[in-house]
Amino acid sequence: MKIKLLAASVLSLSFLVSTTTLAQTAPDYDALIKQAHQKYKNNNDGKVADYIPALATYSPQNFAITIATVDGKIYQTGDVKKAFPMESLSKVFTMALAMEQHGPKEVLDKLGANATGLPFNSGLAVELTKGAPENPLVNAGAMSTVSLVEAKDKTDRWNKILNNLNAWADASLTVNEPVFKSEMDTNQHNQALAQLMESYNSFYGDTREAVEIYTRQCSVDVTTEQLAKMGAVLANNGKSPYTGKQLLNEKYVPQVLAEMAIAGLYDGSGKWLYTVGLPAKSGVGGGMVAVVPGKYAIAVYSPPLDSAGNSVRAQQTIEYVAQATQSNLFLAK
């Protein structure tokens, strides 16, 4: 009897040990992203953005996935060599720069942290709040963020913004000139938003300069690997797992992630948080990044967008991987 009991407790102990080890084993990221690629590559829902004419030239078939972990590992599949313009993804990193310079209180006071519930370039949203952009991730707030960056002059402002993007991506990023030109030729709406905010004193510099630099930062090309590495800085408390540099004060990281949770997918942000439970950001070039604090960032590129301007396959892929890795932030861990 005693022996049986002993055997049973040894057995349950070894079960406990093996389940604990299992729980600690890293998920098979490589298998997961390949499964997601296979599962969603033939989903042709959504439409490639064409309100910026140069974006309409990108193939709807492009599809790439990269996971970058806080311990510096990279897993990727698909068209990972294809670069794409960051567009609104750039807003996150310039917001982080402004926060690093001015601190979270000033970002909250001057740029806000509320959802607009309206499209990313809504003029009505600015009008309803008498110029408060509500958050730094809609166009109005992002242009206001550019104007808030501390700089000596226009060249210095651009250099600070580009150097910041480079540091986060661990790369020398370049501006996609045809995209920049195309967007400069068609950005009257953004100019109007900037002037509307200026009329309410919610702009902190020259509107022309800020709109041009904002447009330039949106035209910076990245690959999913570079974007995932940028996200991994946020997952790793503001320190790049690749260069070891602290790029954002560790204390400010939760505020950056909160802004992403509030407005990263524009008027699709609430549904995204409800469904997936992760801070994320999209861009109309088809890129998207989501951050799992302490673990990994996932970047996906696929140009066809839903009606709010978020990549369809990117949302599906991230949801798939997040569910398989039980990454929803609202789950008790």
Ligand code: GLN
């Ligand atoms: N550059 C684009 C614009 O200003 C960015 C929009 C986006 O990616 N949602 O319209």
